[in-house]
Amino acid sequence: MNNKFLTGLATALMTTVGTTTLIGVSLQSSQASNTRDQVDQIGVGTLVGQEISDFQRPNVVSFGPIQPDSTSETASKQIATLYVHPWQSQLAVTLRIRQIPVLTFLGSKAELAALQEQGNDIDPTKIESKAIDRAKAFAKRLNELDNDNTFKAENLSVTLNPDKTHSIKLNSEELIKLDKGVILSDTTRNKAIDALQATNRLRRLMGNAPPLTAIVNPNQPRNNESGLASVRPVTSRRKGMASWYGPGFHGRLTANGERYNQNGLTAAHKTLPFGTQVRVTNLRNGRSVIVRINDRGPFVGGRVIDLSKGAASVIGLVSSGVAPVQLEILGR
Missing domain, CATH: 2.40.40.10 (RlpA-like domain)
Known part of the structure; x- marks a missing residue:
């Protein structure tokens, strides 16, 4: 990455179907230790944590979400915000709920390169990225639920799919599928634990619901009446x-x-x-x-x-x- 890009900072306000999703962009070239010191000083915390030694933490400083424009009536009430940043030489988007990192959507090296080419005027809306699109859609849905008086966080659950991936659901509605493109922001590299952890984080942050201790397994043999698979x-x-x-x-x-x-x-x-x-x-x-x-x-x-x-x-x-x-x- 050239120096011009590494020092480039920008923010973008994305609007989809009348609902505003905040995107904060920050790219830094400092060493990890210096980066963490800066983040701690501004009280933002980690975007993507490291649980295992071979998962490299991104050298990222988050400057927080940008303020909504004056025409938006709902932006100030949003609990879900998105941060675009580099991760292991690829594009990544971390979703936070009430400033707590929950999930990170992984893009590609090509998408990061496309962002690099923008120089100082970084605008994620100008590149095609499945990771950004998925993150926006999920954040939009979570913000909708937060403004829905009938929503109950205890109805959030996690299920095991036939392809061994997991899905976070609201009753029977699939909110997000945790495939290879979506990981727990502070991953443990255990898919089941990560899925349960992400679901419990959403349950707590969106309604202070008690944590789950098991994953729903609809493919469990019929003699297992509980239909639950413990992590x-x-x-x-x-x-x-x-x-x-x-x-x-x-x-x-x-x-x-x-x-x-x-x-x-x-x-x-x-x-x-x-x-x-x-x-x-x-x-x-x-x-x-x-x-x-x-x-x-x-x-x-x-x-x-x-x-x-x-x-x-x-x-x-x-x-x-x-x-x-x-x-x-x-x-x-």
């Missing part, structure tokens, strides 16, 4: 106090050799094998998050797990620092 069986449960750790460790090596990403969904545990998935539920508010063990700790007495800042944010633990939790060990 992973719970092997054991424990209760205790959880804490979180972040800025002072961000970018350092964890005990399993990864670079610690404070905005990912990971945790430190004294004995669980690396890679173990654990559902952590804050017993004060009922919020839960699935994390992956990639570090050792906590080394303060009376605590059973040390969460990343990203995981702590999901379950409302950041401000309190510690909280009683239930751990459900899901295996690896």
Whole structure:
């Protein structure tokens, strides 16, 4: 990418069928550590988190959504916003609900190249991109639902499709199919866990509905009356106090050799094998998050797990620092 493009910043306001969808564009060439410092300073957070070492985090600074124009009566009420950015040398669009990253739509290298050619006047509306179109359609539908008085977040569910993909649904309506072009913004690289995590994030952010613990499997044999496929069986449960750790460790090596990403969904545990998935539920508010063990700790007495800042944010633990939790060990 040429220097002119790397320093180019622009924003675009996309309007479809009378509903405005906000697109913020930001491209930066700084190193990842400097980028994260800048993002933390402006309080925006991560667009695309890193859960595994071979998933490269984009060098992206988000400058937030642009303000709606004065003619739009609904833009200021929107909860879904979109951010166009480069990711692994390809175009990507991250959808946020109330400024929390939920899903990232993956485009192509050619689409990113087309955006590069625009120089300083970057306008995503001037390129053809399936990723942008899908993200716009999904954001538009979510904003419509948020303004629908009959909408209930507890009616959001996730199902397993015959082709092994997953779909997030509202009752029988498919809202989005999680195929190879759509990933959880802080992916765990486990399709089932990612699908459940994304659905639960939508349920919470769009109506504070309780989290799901299973995926609907319509293809289950008839002798299974529940029709539910658990992401992973719970092997054991424990209760205790959880804490979180972040800025002072961000970018350092964890005990399993990864670079610690404070905005990912990971945790430190004294004995669980690396890679173990654990559902952590804050017993004060009922919020839960699935994390992956990639570090050792906590080394303060009376605590059973040390969460990343990203995981702590999901379950409302950041401000309190510690909280009683239930751990459900899901295996690896």
